[in-house]
Amino acid sequence: MTAITSHRSKGRPRTFDRAQALHSALEVFWKRGYEPATMGELCSAMGINPPSLYAAFGNKASLFMEAVEHYETTYWAAPWRLLDEEPNLRVAVGRFMTEAAAVLTSLDAPCGCMVVLGTANVSPEAQDVHDALRALREVSRTNFRKRFERALDAGDLPLGTDVATLASTFNTLLQGLSVQARDGAARAELERIAEASLALLPHAGSGAPADGRGRP
Amino acid sequence: MTAITSHRSKGRPRTFDRAQALHSALEVFWKRGYEPATMGELCSAMGINPPSLYAAFGNKASLFMEAVEHYETTYWAAPWRLLDEEPNLRVAVGRFMTEAAAVLTSLDAPCGCMVVLGTANVSPEAQDVHDALRALREVSRTNFRKRFERALDAGDLPLGTDVATLASTFNTLLQGLSVQARDGAARAELERIAEASLALLPHAGSGAPADGRGRP
DNA sequence: CGATTATTGTAACGGGCGTTACTGACGTTA
DNA sequence: TAACGTCAGTAACGCCCGTTACAATAATCG
Numbered sequence: 001m002t003a004i005t006s007h008r009s010k011g012r013p014r015t016f017d018r019a020q021a022l023h024s025a026l027e028v029f030w031k032r033g034y035e036p037a038t039m040g041e042l043c044s045a046m047g048i049n050p051p052s053l054y055a056a057f058g059n060k061a062s063l064f065m066e067a068v069e070h071y072e073t074t075y076w077a078a079p080w081r082l083l084d085e086e087p088n089l090r091v092a093v094g095r096f097m098t099e100a101a102a103v104l105t106s107l108d109a110p111c112g113c114m115v116v117l118g119t120a121n122v123s124p125e126a127q128d129v130h131d132a133l134r135a136l137r138e139v140s141r142t143n144f145r146k147r148f149e150r151a152l153d154a155g156d157l158p159l160g161t162d163v164a165t166l167a168s169t170f171n172t173l174l175q176g177l178s179v180q181a182r183d184g185a186a187r188a189e190l191e192r193i194a195e196a197s198l199a200l201l202p203h204a205g206s207g208a209p210a211d212g213r214g215r216p
Numbered sequence: 217m218t219a220i221t222s223h224r225s226k227g228r229p230r231t232f233d234r235a236q237a238l239h240s241a242l243e244v245f246w247k248r249g250y251e252p253a254t255m256g257e258l259c260s261a262m263g264i265n266p267p268s269l270y271a272a273f274g275n276k277a278s279l280f281m282e283a284v285e286h287y288e289t290t291y292w293a294a295p296w297r298l299l300d301e302e303p304n305l306r307v308a309v310g311r312f313m314t315e316a317a318a319v320l321t322s323l324d325a326p327c328g329c330m331v332v333l334g335t336a337n338v339s340p341e342a343q344d345v346h347d348a349l350r351a352l353r354e355v356s357r358t359n360f361r362k363r364f365e366r367a368l369d370a371g372d373l374p375l376g377t378d379v380a381t382l383a384s385t386f387n388t389l390l391q392g393l394s395v396q397a398r399d400g401a402a403r404a405e406l407e408r409i410a411e412a413s414l415a416l417l418p419h420a421g422s423g424a425p426a427d428g429r430g431r432p
Numbered sequence: 433c434g435a436t437t438a439t440t441g442t443a444a445c446g447g448g449c450g451t452t453a454c455t456g457a458c459g460t461t462a
Numbered sequence: 463t464a465a466c467g468t469c470a471g472t473a474a475c476g477c478c479c480g481t482t483a484c485a486a487t488a489a490t491c492g
Contacts, residue, residue: 011438033337121249227468
């Protein structure tokens with residue numbers, strides 16, 4: 001057999017495509033979650049044996065983290081850019097949430113978001129991985145908040161809008177969509193929820209509610 | 217030692233309080249989730265040894281399901297009744313979501329909802345438990361939907377309101393709150409999100425949006 | 433061509449999991 | 463009091479987990 005990637009160093013070259021193996025690992029982790037995914041299952045899906053896996057990726061935790069990076073850039077970089085670049089706030093949020101609904105139902109099996117559900121309940125030994133994913137979830141809220149702050153400056157949100165809470169609310173809804181997707185919700189249903197979420201955005205021009213309560 | 221519960225049958229009576237042991241098991245399952253909670257940890261918390269546990273509760277799965285029943289009646293029966301009995305829709309929803317925020321942060325450790333996160337990612341062997349909890353999550357949405365249908369009849373929601381999607385949206389938000397709580401969000405923050413969620417309720421009198429889109 | 437270096441497949445390692453024999457202790461019944 | 467039935471504690475079972483020796487193989491370097 002010949003090497004798939006050209007090697008400059010000495011030694012026997014690996015006979016599998018590292019990037020392709022990583023993508024296979026991603027699918028397993030996505031469907032099963034971090035701890036339920038076994039090394040045997042990963043090896044089968046990647047088409048390699050344990051020593052090859054450990055030589056190429058370190059151990060289970062580092063393989064998972066690399067898979068998460070791959071997941072983020074492959075599936076979520078574009079939606080977040082869309083939220084950022086679309087000038088109309090409501091269009092931006094609506095499209096982002098609709099894209100999210102598509103991503104969360106993109107695999108055949110019920111999946112949801114790997115970052116939200118991947119380490120939803122893990123044993124204490126996996127605390128490191130759990131914390132790393134929590135940091136990524138925090139990034140999601142920050143993305144929302146920055147977008148809403150810009151909208152506030154642009155006059156697309158009423159003065160006095162609590163953008164922090166608004167961002168938390170959308171982030172909460174986004175994470176809830178993962179649970180729905182994992183439970184087998186159809187993409188169309190997630191899209192309806194995505195549309196309904198736009199009602200959370202207060203309209204500029206209407207006075208901003210001081211305490212968030214509606215008129216009784 | 218004397219028996220704690222009076223026995224009418226023959227044989228040596230058990231020396232521990234079954235209900236109290238169940239509550240201890242609930243706390244462990246709540247904090248850790250179904251599979252990460254080990255029998256050793258459960259036995260320690262319950263103050264008994266494996267044979268006593270198996271004699272009293274069957275096995276891990278049946279102990280978990282019984283703990284879930286106990287959890288539902290102890291923590292969620294009252295909030296759901298509140299949603300059902302409070303006549304004013306917005307007050308009902310607002311109070312329910314606020315109560316939910318309190319429940320989801322009621323334990324010292326980060327917890328979230330046991331039904332939402334308890335079997336978030338499990339190995340295929342625990343499919344039965346996973347399915348049972350999914351059915352319970354479905355009940356949650358049904359509760360919302362019935363309440364909104366009543367509100368529609370009472371004129372508290374505009375004619376033509378998509379109550380099914382509205383119920384799904386609140387259910388999604390509720391499940392997202394569990395992820396937030398598990399990530400260590402403070403109760404006050406969950407309460408702010410709970411208040412913000414009221415914006416999802418369309419006001420009666422304003423025309424119901426035919427397609428859910430806001431005015432551009 | 434040897435020497436070196438990395439990868440490969442097989443097979444196994446220690447450890448922790450859920451679960452259960454087994455033996456002794458205890459309270460009820462006859 | 464003697465027989466019976468259930469519970470308690472110790473210790474172990476089989477299984478599967480993530481991980482790794484080990485020897486064979488295949489490429490590059492001198």
